[in-house]
Amino acid sequence: MADWTLFEVFVRSKHGLNHKHVGSVHAADAEMAIENARELYTRRSEGVSIWVVPSTAITATASDEKEALFDPADDKVYRHASFYELPDEVGHM
């Protein structure tokens, strides 16, 4: 198994929804990864479409970058609809 590739598996659970990461599989190539993922993650109609991506192809944010990357969004409340107070007679907007 050492010379097999680790693939991350993404499953679209229903038409209209986006693919979601569900786990990983080892396989000799992408085609086999799809077959293995089908057996492992969709035995009970959990999906209508599968993506597999070699784990090494994923670039992720580092955990020590969390504050630098995501904190700036915390003090920008004006980006949310609920920030704007409108009189009741305007109704739903």
Added chain:
Amino acid sequence: MYAQMVETGSKGVRDLESMSDQERAFQERVDADIKIEAKNWMPEAYRKTLIRQISQHAHSEIVGMLPEGNWVTRAPSLKRKLQLMAKIQDEAGHGLYLYSAMETLGADRDEEVQKMHEGKAKYSSIFNYPTLNWADMGTIGWLVDGAAIVNQVPLQRTSYGPYARAMIRVCKEESFHQRQGYEILLHMMTHGNEAQKAMVQDSINRFWWPVLMMFGPSDANSPNSAQSMAWKIKRHSNDELRQRFIDQTIPQLQILGCTVPDPDLKYNEETGHWEFGDIEWSEFYEVLKGNGPCNKERVAQRKKAIDEGAWVREAAVAYAKKKQQRNAA
């Protein structure tokens, strides 16, 4: 419990003051129920303990296929055969979810499997007992998977994200296992002849005590529990989970019209719990040491599967390379 007596390497839980800044930040995160993810800093002992626990759990799922595989060709009908195969395939799946979770901690799957084959890593003691009659397929689903559910439901909230997520998937599927097992027994008890009913009782008699041992030694003899609880990789004590299991199982036993081989079993009106007799712990420790009825056979069968499957894995790689070259040309 599928993971028994997991060594933490800790001699006692340290308080926050005696920890380094990094350790304290980690522990506070755990205390606040914020999941630890693969890329977060974690104490080396936490990582190692989790690798031990998750690999033991995964090995249990994989070895757990063997006692059931024994009955695939002997299932009493095509319906039962299909159900049994579906259950066994689920166990393989559970093993794979767990191995994947373990790999996120930097462990190598081949190495961890090798440790099990060398007797350095354990799997649940329960799978070292033989499956002697068809009712054992029912008893395993009902009692063994039932005990596993009691253990695994709280692990859905365990501190390590990938482990918790694997547990959520596993728990969803286990309830099918338990219901199909109980239905096998119920069918034998309501539609079976005397010999078939006797088979059910015989099966429960053989499995009852080993199933109670699945939860691990009593709290007084469970030196690693305190650290595992502080890390939230264990959420309830062994005795607490065992009691919960017994309380929910005895009413189901009564509906079957069967008994368990424990003369001391009685309901305590005041506490609302079932009291039970002493567990023969020397048997548990012998099985863990490798001296159960089937230890040698189980490990030999797993090794054989890996060795004899080598050509399939090699052929898959050769085929993948050939396809790649053909596509490049």
